[in-house]
Amino acid sequence: MKRILCVLSAALCLFALVSCAPVQQTSEIFAMDTFIIQTAYADSGDALTQNNEMIRRLEGEMSRTIETSDVCRANAAPGQDTEVSEETAEVLAAALDAAEDTGGAFSPALGSVIAAWGFGTEDAHVPSETELASALNQADYRTVTLSGNTVNTGGAMLDLGGVVKGYALDRAAENLKANGVQSAIISFGGSIYAVGEKPDGSSYKVGIRDPEGGENDYMATIELNGRFVSTSGTYERGFSEDGVYYHHVLDPATGFPVDNGLVAVTVLSDSGIRSDIYSTALLVMGAEKGAAFAEEHGIDALFLTEDKHIITTDGFAETYGLTVRNGAYSLG
Amino acid sequence: MRNKLITKSDIIFTAAIAAAVLLIWFFTLPRTAGEYVVIRRGGEVVASLPLSEDASLAVDGDYHNVFEIRNGSVRMAETDCPNRQCERTGSISRAGQSIVCAPNGVTATITGGEADVDGITG
Numbered sequence: 114m115k116r117i118l119c120v121l122s123a124a125l126c127l128f129a130l131v132s133c134a135p136v137q138q139t140s141e142i143f144a145m146d147t148f149i150i151q152t153a154y155a156d157s158g159d160a161l162t163q164n165n166e167m168i169r170r171l172e173g174e175m176s177r178t179i180e181t182s183d184v185c186r187a188n189a190a191p192g193q194d195t196e197v198s199e200e201t202a203e204v205l206a207a208a209l210d211a212a213e214d215t216g217g218a219f220s221p222a223l224g225s226v227i228a229a230w231g232f233g234t235e236d237a238h239v240p241s242e243t244e245l246a247s248a249l250n251q252a253d254y255r256t257v258t259l260s261g262n263t264v265n266t267g268g269a270m271l272d273l274g275g276v277v278k279g280y281a282l283d284r285a286a287e288n289l290k291a292n293g294v295q296s297a298i299i300s301f302g303g304s305i306y307a308v309g310e311k312p313d314g315s316s317y318k319v320g321i322r323d324p325e326g327g328e329n330d331y332m333a334t335i336e337l338n339g340r341f342v343s344t345s346g347t348y349e350r351g352f353s354e355d356g357v358y359y360h361h362v363l364d365p366a367t368g369f370p371v372d373n374g375l376v377a378v379t380v381l382s383d384s385g386i387r388s389d390i391y392s393t394a395l396l397v398m399g400a401e402k403g404a405a406f407a408e409e410h411g412i413d414a415l416f417l418t419e420d421k422h423i424i425t426t427d428g429f430a431e432t433y434g435l436t437v438r439n440g441a442y443s444l445g
Numbered sequence: 446m447r448n449k450l451i452t453k454s455d456i457i458f459t460a461a462i463a464a465a466v467l468l469i470w471f472f473t474l475p476r477t478a479g480e481y482v483v484i485r486r487g488g489e490v491v492a493s494l495p496l497s498e499d500a501s502l503a504v505d506g507d508y509h510n511v512f513e514i515r516n517g518s519v520r521m522a523e524t525d526c527p528n529r530q531c532e533r534t535g536s537i538s539r540a541g542q543s544i545v546c547a548p549n550g551v552t553a554t555i556t557g558g559e560a561d562v563d564g565i566t567g
Contacts, residue, residue: 142488143550150554150564165488235527300564307563322567327534329542331565344566379566 134312135296144168145176145278146233147302151285153294154312160292164285164299171284174201175277177224178233183264184271188224191268200280201273202262204386208276211390212254215406219394220365222254224270229368232361237352239359249368278304279389282341286385298337303344304389307337316434323439324348324376324417332442333415333423335381335433343388345396346377346417364397373399379415380407381433387412400424417442480540480557482519484512487550496538496555508549519544519553 135154140161142149149168151161174197176182183197197205208221227233229240229248240248256267264271278301286306289297296309298317307317316338320331324346335342347370351360360370380392391412395403400416407414407426415435416424421442429435430444437444480496484504492502496517504510510531511523518536521544531546537553541560544553 140488141485141552141554143547146547148545148547148552152563298563300566303566305564305566311563317563318561320562320565322565324567328530328545329534329537329565331562331567334562342566346567349567377567 135294137312140165142168145172145281145302146274147278149299149301151297151299153289153297153299154309155292155294155297160289160294160297163288163292167284167288168281168301171200171277171281174198175204175273177227177270177272177274184273187264187266188270191266194263194265197262197264199262202259202264204273204276204280205257205259205264205271207280207386208273208390209254209257209259211276211394214410215390215394215398217254217365218397219275219390220252220254221271221273221276222257222266222269223252223363223365224272225249225251226363226365226368227272227274227361228270230359230361230363232350232352237359239354245368252365252368254365275393276386276389278302279341279343279385279387282306282385282389286341301385304342304385305337306341306385308339320438321379321415321417322346322348322377332417332439333435333437335379335435337381337433340381340383340433341385341388342379342381343385343392344377344379345392347371347396348376362393362396371397374419375400375403375416376419377417378403379417381413381429480517480538480555482512482514482553482555484551484553504549504551506549506551508546510546510549510551512544512553519555521546521553524549 135156138153138155138158138161140151142165153161173179174183177184183201187195211219225248229244231237251269253269256269258265282301282304285299298307305319310316316336318334319337319342321333323330323332345362347360347362351358362371364371375396378392378396380388382388395407395414398406413429414426415429423442423444481493482496483490484492486504486506491504494500496514500514502512508526513520513522518538520536521531524532526546526548531544534544537544537555540555540558542555
């Protein structure tokens with residue numbers, strides 16, 4: 114009897130030691146017009162499944178192409194009040210604040226301009242001057258009002274594409290925490306959050322995309338420790354017409370793709386929505402104005418110029434262990 | 446003579462059992478050596494193939510994709526999707542790299558090896 118007890122307790126101890134190590138859980142889905150990849154070390158995949166459900170729900174509320182979404186309903190009722198979900202109201206409030214804060218460099222009311230270019234459709238084209246002028250006329254975020262959960266676009270067309278992924282990342286990070294997940298990395302279309310360390314004790318390392326390479330190429334690496342990173346670049350989601358490449362990051366002031374010598378801006382912060390918004394806003398502002406804005410607002414940013422120079426805010430390289438991996442790029 | 450609480454044979458027996466449990470645990474650990482390409486459609490795994498064996502795999506959805514594994518690399522050999530972004534990604538061979546065909550909802554990601562980075566922002 115005694116011997117059996119002894120054996121059982123030895124086996125139980127060993128089992129406890131072995132079984133408490135969390136297992137790698139992974140998920141890859143398409144949503145929000147992008148690729149959502151999650152890896153977490155947890156006892157079950159529940160947290161990742163919940164995140165996927167949340168992402169699809171937010172997409173259903175804030176997509177500009179799903180007719181039943183809050184955004185589409187508000188856009189279809191110019192000058193009228195539209196009730197939206199609490200989440201949509203929260204995202205719109207953050208986006209409108211950011212528009213004010215960045216002097217309009219970031220705008221959640223560019224729907225008409227994006228539609229004039231046809232970005233995201235098979236009919237992408239350079240709009241005529243009159244087409245663009247009329248679209249720009251309808252793209253003033255200051256006509257949008259939000260009171261509680263009631264939106265009135267004032268005739269503008271909302272597009273929350275530049276904020277919703279960051280917001281979803283915030284919500285997903287909260288959910289990982291609520292599930293007690295201590296080590297994870299989640300990427301929503303290149304906006305990434307990582308928490309904790311990998312099982313081998315090393316930090317999660319993220320590559321910053323090389324604009325001249327493919328989707329798997331990066332020019333530098335940084336380490337994420339509980340921070341959110343987002344990058345906006347001029348190399349994505351564009352189209353060519355008459356030999357000219359037109360990318361999708363539009364300057365709200367002109368309605369044209371940004372053309373100021375910058376190729377990409379990477380922002381790190383303590384929130385996904387802030388990283389998402391400011392990476393776009395700083396790219397629109399340009400290197401000089403963007404760097405000044407970032408320093409003033411305490412934003413950690415990396416600017417990549419067309420001539421392959423890397424400019425960062427103070428302390429960026431030390432804080433995030435910035436390592437340049439492609440010799441064609443230089444710091445400073 | 447008083448009975449000892451734990452005899453020598455108890456200790457030997459327990460150690461033997463412990464060793465057996467450890468051995469079983471060791472042999473059931475997931476193998477990290479050898480890289481695989483995991484192909485998913487709509488988030489569901491449709492195939493997991495070793496990079497060490499040359500192979501082709503067709504994935505049909507809204508569009509038709511054919512992946513090809515040759516000499517430890519994977520590429521999109523054939524596609525009829527509209528933007529052909531997946532084809533332009535070229536060959537991948539390192540852990541963490543992926544080929545994405547968004548119109549078809551298909552991804553191919555290499556797992557099992559030591560990844561250089563855990564994600565790419567951009």
